[in-house]
Amino acid sequence: MTTAIIGTGGLGSVIARQLASGGETLRLSSADNESARRLAAEIGGAAVAAAGNCDALDGADAVVLALRFTVLKTVLAEIAGPLAGKLAVVPSNPLTSDAQGNVSRVLPEGQSSGKVIAGWLPTGARLAMAFGTLSAGLLQSAGNRSPEPAVLFYVSDDDRAGQEVERLIRTAGFEPVKAGGIEQSGRLEVGGDLHDLVVGPAKARSLIGGA
Numbered sequence: 254m255t256t257a258i259i260g261t262g263g264l265g266s267v268i269a270r271q272l273a274s275g276g277e278t279l280r281l282s283s284a285d286n287e288s289a290r291r292l293a294a295e296i297g298g299a300a301v302a303a304a305g306n307c308d309a310l311d312g313a314d315a316v317v318l319a320l321r322f323t324v325l326k327t328v329l330a331e332i333a334g335p336l337a338g339k340l341a342v343v344p345s346n347p348l349t350s351d352a353q354g355n356v357s358r359v360l361p362e363g364q365s366s367g368k369v370i371a372g373w374l375p376t377g378a379r380l381a382m383a384f385g386t387l388s389a390g391l392l393q394s395a396g397n398r399s400p401e402p403a404v405l406f407y408v409s410d411d412d413r414a415g416q417e418v419e420r421l422i423r424t425a426g427f428e429p430v431k432a433g434g435i436e437q438s439g440r441l442e443v444g445g446d447l448h449d450l451v452v453g454p455a456k457a458r459s460l461i462g463g464a
């Protein structure tokens with residue numbers, strides 16, 4: 254199947270390599286498309302650089318928006334037409350950083366980023382928050398672990414979105430575990446109890462009920 258990845262920086266490039274290794278066909282785009290072109294060339298036949306964000310969704314079953322939280326709303330508005338009827342996977346933490354590198358949350362404490370993003374989605378698009386629970390380095394090293402696969406947690410309100418994101422998580426070399434509905438996105442974020450945990454399925458399931 255085909256997945257669009259918009260954002261081919263630190264995280265999006267790791268997700269792209271893992272999905273391609275698992276057999277997914279990819280359509281990549283980035284702000285100036287230079288990093289998307291470089292990544293497509295590195296991955297080879299399984300990936301192409303699209304002409305832009307909307308073009309990336311052409312023929313794609315789903316899109317991973319590996320973007321800073323602060324550009325998500327604009328990009329979702331840009332791709333609203335082609336996104337209708339598709340799965341949007343969002344790994345973004347609701348964070349921003351200033352010129353000194355000080356990181357702060359862009360939403361009030363306790364407000365669910367998943368709920369906010371759901372409000373930016375066009376009618377008919379399905380949302381799952383996933384692939385943002387591990388730092389890019391951990392995501393890269395924990396994929397296709399054996400004998401016990403590592404878990405990637407996700408949240409979604411939509412059963413079909415859940416099935417679709419579970420397929421992507423398995424394709425990337427992880428075991429999916431649902432942590433709840435979209436309002437639970439805070440558990441996956443930086444500072445959340447399920448963030449940056451490399452655990453197997455049994456431990457993951459015990460943690461789900463633990464909050």
Ligand SMILES: NC(=O)c1ccc[n+]([C@@H]2O[C@H](COP(=O)([O-])OP(=O)(O)OC[C@H]3O[C@@H](n4cnc5c(N)ncnc54)[C@H](OP(=O)(O)O)[C@@H]3O)[C@@H](O)[C@H]2O)c1
Binds near residue numbers: 283306319324347
């Ligand atoms: N990095 C991590 O370890 C990590 C881990 C977990 C979650 N996350 C989350 O993942 C998200 C991405 O993080 P990152 O570290 O990958 O950021 P990043 O390295 O800055 O990459 C951001 C990507 O977004 C692209 N972009 C920016 N504006 C765009 C637009 N209008 N249209 C299309 N593409 C656009 C950039 O394009 P160019 O390449 O052309 O500049 C770049 O490829 C963040 O929300 C972060 O919270 C990151």
